Amino acid sequence: MAPSSRLHITLNKSPDKTIQTHTYNHRVDLVLPTDLYTLISAGLGPALAQPLRCWRFRAPLSALLETGFLNKYIKSGDVIMLSQGRVDADNIYTLTSGILRLSLRHETYETAGLVGKPARFGNTAGSKRPRRYLVEHNLRDPSMSPGKKNFDRLVWSFANVLKDPVTWLFCDLNQAKMPETVSCPVLSALSALPRDMQMPVVVATTDVLVPGLVAPEGSRIAGGGKSEKAEFHREMWREWALGVYEWLAMVQLGATGAADRVRVRDTVDPLLSTYEVEDGVAGSVMRLTWRGMVPATWIGRLWRAVNASMDGKDGWAAITVHGFENSPISWGANAHGSLNGGENGYTILRLPREGAAGEKSGRCIIYEVLGSQDEYS
Amino acid sequence: MEEPSVTPPKTQKAEPPVQITIKNPEWGYARLKMIYDPPYTAESPSYPPDILTWRATLTMCLTQFFGLMGSAIHIDILYLENDEAWLRLPKNDTTMFAAAVSGYVGIIEGKNVGFKTLGMGDFLMGVLGKGEEDALWA
Numbered sequence: 287m288a289p290s291s292r293l294h295i296t297l298n299k300s301p302d303k304t305i306q307t308h309t310y311n312h313r314v315d316l317v318l319p320t321d322l323y324t325l326i327s328a329g330l331g332p333a334l335a336q337p338l339r340c341w342r343f344r345a346p347l348s349a350l351l352e353t354g355f356l357n358k359y360i361k362s363g364d365v366i367m368l369s370q371g372r373v374d375a376d377n378i379y380t381l382t383s384g385i386l387r388l389s390l391r392h393e394t395y396e397t398a399g400l401v402g403k404p405a406r407f408g409n410t411a412g413s414k415r416p417r418r419y420l421v422e423h424n425l426r427d428p429s430m431s432p433g434k435k436n437f438d439r440l441v442w443s444f445a446n447v448l449k450d451p452v453t454w455l456f457c458d459l460n461q462a463k464m465p466e467t468v469s470c471p472v473l474s475a476l477s478a479l480p481r482d483m484q485m486p487v488v489v490a491t492t493d494v495l496v497p498g499l500v501a502p503e504g505s506r507i508a509g510g511g512k513s514e515k516a517e518f519h520r521e522m523w524r525e526w527a528l529g530v531y532e533w534l535a536m537v538q539l540g541a542t543g544a545a546d547r548v549r550v551r552d553t554v555d556p557l558l559s560t561y562e563v564e565d566g567v568a569g570s571v572m573r574l575t576w577r578g579m580v581p582a583t584w585i586g587r588l589w590r591a592v593n594a595s596m597d598g599k600d601g602w603a604a605i606t607v608h609g610f611e612n613s614p615i616s617w618g619a620n621a622h623g624s625l626n627g628g629e630n631g632y633t634i635l636r637l638p639r640e641g642a643a644g645e646k647s648g649r650c651i652i653y654e655v656l657g658s659q660d661e662y663s
Numbered sequence: 664m665e666e667p668s669v670t671p672p673k674t675q676k677a678e679p680p681v682q683i684t685i686k687n688p689e690w691g692y693a694r695l696k697m698i699y700d701p702p703y704t705a706e707s708p709s710y711p712p713d714i715l716t717w718r719a720t721l722t723m724c725l726t727q728f729f730g731l732m733g734s735a736i737h738i739d740i741l742y743l744e745n746d747e748a749w750l751r752l753p754k755n756d757t758t759m760f761a762a763a764v765s766g767y768v769g770i771i772e773g774k775n776v777g778f779k780t781l782g783m784g785d786f787l788m789g790v791l792g793k794g795e796e797d798a799l800w801a
Contacts, residue, residue: 291785292686299680312796342800370800453800481799508681528688535787536741539749545742558714559739561751578799608792629789655789 291629294654294663295527297507301634301652305589308632309382310368310613311580315538315606316592320490320570322601329595333588334484340457340579343478347379347452348444350386350425353432354472360384360425364460366581370453373612373623374408379452380614384426388448389614395419398447399439405614407623407659420614420621455579483578491543491573493550495566497533499602499638501526529564531653534604534633536561537571544571580607593636593648604635616662623659630662631655691757692741692790693750694782695764700775709772711746720769720776721750728763736760747781754785 318326349355350367359365360381367381378389389405390398392415402421423440424430430437456478458464505523510516539545546552547561550568589605596603609616611628622630633653656662697720703710712720717740725733736759739751752760764778782793 290686291789292684293688293786294682294684296680296682298678299682312799313792455799508683524683524685528685532690532787535791538788538791539742539744541744545749547739547741554714554740558718559741559751560737561739561741577795606788608795610796611793629784629786629792631788631792633788653788655786657784657789 292656296652304632305586306582307618310610311607312610313608314576314580316574318603320572323572326595330591333591338484339480339482341478343476344451344453345476347448365458367454367456373614378614386423386425388421390419392417399443406621457579459581481578486574486576489573492570494544494571495563496569497563498565600639602638606633616660620661628657629655688785690751691754692787696747696779698777698779717748724767725763
């Protein structure tokens with residue numbers, strides 16, 4: 287049987303690691319009740335006002351080793367880059383924290399003249415002839431400069447073997463420190479196209495059924511022993527948590543608003559759909575969507591701003607982040623493949639207060655979804 | 664670069680972190696596109712296909728491949744947008760379903776009709792992220 291995808295559900299843990307180590311993100315959705323959004327939107331202003339830009343350009347790998355680019359963006363700067371292609375079929379290149387990762391087909395690897403190791407995914411277990419290889423080089427290493435052996439080997443390989451131009455997405459993590467009026471000569475030389483990302487697409491849906499966001503009475507995520515009753519309570523919690531996760535996706539489906547099945551007035555025949563919002567109560571939700579190569583630090587700042595402005599107020603909010611399907615890494619340096627679906631993303635749901643005194647405010651559930659090929663655990 | 668903590672300091676006693684992993688959920692999800700040959704013009708009243716057309720075409724497709732067993736597969740139509748549909752079905756039936764929709768060619772109003780699978784997965788949120796990134800590269 288084919289390996290299947292996994293969903294991690296975590297309680298009582300800070301989402302910092304989930305957010306900060308997930309490098310390549312292409313879509314961010316923030317979902318929250320409309321009245322809460324009205325209260326906190328002013329507080330979010332400063333976090334959203336700052337320009338955020340990513341770039342797209344076509345260039346061969348050798349462009350990264352040009353002195354101008356290397357010094358500005360790799361040695362002294364901090365950028366993330368990802369090349370276009372399919373991680374199970376093409377050569378894919380990534381750059382993060384100065385580390386260049388080349389995920390190569392074996393035909394390419396054998397001629398590239400670089401030293402790597404068999405890739406974690408895309409290879410048959412136990413086979414002596416790997417189909418994919420991973421080559422890693424830290425371009426910030428002092429030995430990575432013109433005239434040094436390692437460097438010149440890369441230059442040779444990029445000039446003679448890996449010489450085809452590819453499409454890159456590029457995001458400068460230090461861009462907030464640069465004045466936005468100054469255009470970068472290095473990027474203009476590559477005819478890079480900018481994409482402004484800081485303005486979200488805001489969609490309000492005023493007639494949504496919102497499920498109960500407090501776990502059912504008596505249910506619990508884990509523990510409680512081996513009795514049938516405890517098993518029932520755990521099952522109840524899982525069903526609730528999965529129902530909420532499915533509902534959040536339903537809210538994010540439609541281009542112009544939440545999917546019809548979660549609308550108050552939906553009267554679809556049970557032959558066509560039996561989907562139901564558990565304990566649904568009519569409400570109004572806002573959805574803010576950002577698209578582009580969104581840096582993890584920016585997402586962390588956004589989520590912190592949301593949390594800070596919610597302090598002392600009741601309500602809930604959820605942020606969902608989708609990773610690039612064809613990135614060879616997901617969280618940190620964990621390898622990622624796309625066989626049977628390369629989903630890698632997470633949702634963080636800040637739960638409403640529990641109990642009269644609100645003694646449990648600020649708790650969140652972290653959902654992390656991973657395709658069948660992902661080392662992250 | 665270390666970022667300060669997202670979680671506000673807790674006043675109550677902190678509970679230990681708990682993690683569970685879901686591997687075999689009850690449902691699977693699919694995002695399909697209905698394809699016509701020759702294609703409909705955008706003005707045609709039969710375009711985009713409505714929910715009954717989707718249900719009828721899926722039933723025909725599953726019956727053609729798996730007979731009565733196919734027609735009995737439970738499908739929830741979650742959302743339609745243009746010529747695409749988001750579906751939910753029991754996880755155990757997803758393999759059969761995938762085989763049937765990928766091989767199907769039927770006829771509607773004299774046109775050949777088939778499906779293109781844009782995404783399938785165990786979690787709706789996972790399927791949602793797929794294909795979304797294409798616009799960034801073009």
